[in-house]
Amino acid sequence: MAGARESLLDAAGAALARRPWSAVRMVEVAAAAGVSRQTLYNEFGGKDGLARALVRRAADGYLAGVERALAGGGGDWERLTAVAEWTAAAAQQDALVRALLTGCWSERLPAPPRGPAPV
Template sequence: MPTARESLLDAALAALARAPWTAVRMVDVAADAGLSRQTLYNEFGSKDGLARALLRREADSYLHGVDRLLDEAGGPVDPLVAVAEWTVGQARARPLLRALLTGCWGERLPAPRPVPPGTVPTGVPAQRRADAGLPGPAEVVALVRERSLAALAPCGGEARPVGSWGLGDRCELAMRLALSCVVAPAQDGVGTLVRRAVAGTGGGQCADPDS
């Protein structure tokens, strides 16, 4: 059973699908969640706080999905292809995620706004985390790169000729290709593009860990 906080976030996301964020009312979000407006304010503090929490959940959900795919796929290339394809598909289906990944915020969306100076920190730990800020597109690339590098290091190997690409470079390349395809879809699909590019930088074979 979802918590009150999750129910309110679900209601806010559903409201955003029907109307631009400027037209979403806190009283309606609370009513749709079957909770009081006071509960909503206790959890988020304000409409801006609700927006920050909604965006933080979107970022966390995306990164959890990346971790899951990296755990499930095998080899040095397939996990990067899986993450790239999933990133593009999710960005197309989830406007908030697309905005987080590209930094392009339309008028309908709740663009991130910092907590005003002097604001008393909330007593809700999850909201304190949301209020602390969100990763921008460059930070998301770095986070996915580090996750991919940690997951694939046993298979990728960093020993390479001078001037060739290392595993970290290939992980970042795959993510940046995915983001480019979010904005401008590739004719052959992002998976094919990533596989060709990563294999071309020396990522096609799994290194022998004893070599």
Template sequence: MPAARDLLLDAAFTALGTRPWSGVRMVDVAAAAGVSRQTLYNEFGSKDGLARALVRREAESFLAGVDRSLAEAAERRPEDPGACLAALAEWTLRAARTNPLVRAALTGCRGDRLPAQAAPAVPAPRTAAAPGPRSAPSPGALLERMCAGVVAVVGGAERDAERVRTACEAAVRMTLSYVVAPGPSDAEAGERVAGVARELLGG
């Protein structure tokens, strides 16, 4: 059975699908998770703490998908770095379209429906049950993490490290532009990103 923390995060995510974050009540989240309101406060400290944990979880899940898509593409077509960038682009666009918290984390644009991404002015005391709050990655940090993942997969001794880094960053930034202004399809966007990466990498 999932831990109380996971149940609470699932309940908060579900609630966010039907109402804005300002309308999500802690008592309702606790009830939906089947735990007491005190357990909810023990885990997250406050509604802001719950929001940070929820956004962080979705961002971390997105990054796990980034790693998975890159690894799968590299295994299928190890000779074609562009295929890795296409897979990354398609995963990113699909995740951003289906998960508003991922889209917000990637773009920094939250709107009124989503929880704000703000660290507390004074860190809460850390306890075993409720570790101190950590903010979710910023858009810039997510970009850096995505770039590092791509470089690790497509780089190699036979390629110039700086050229690989530049090509990967350009491809990731192009991918993020499709998050903001979608193309006709994820697959077409992926192929365009792959084409740019192949040109920059020289093959």
């Protein structure tokens, strides 16, 4: 199911790039991912679960980039510079990363996560 999960997250991200989250429909996401709507609901439980997973994936991708920047060669200054450059680029490219970093959530995005995420 990992393939279906990633396909669904990709489809949800593509839909979010085209329209506000409130206008994204589960049936569209499932069709774009090439899976049934039931598969989507089995994987995420509903639109809120899909939103949480989409935000989590954006956060995980950002943090992986930070880890890569910190693991790069050079001294502390070079690694700090690499993290700053990565942060600026990631925030520019991804509205979810930008919202996570700034706390500025718009109506176009899924609602920010509340409380601890389910494990």
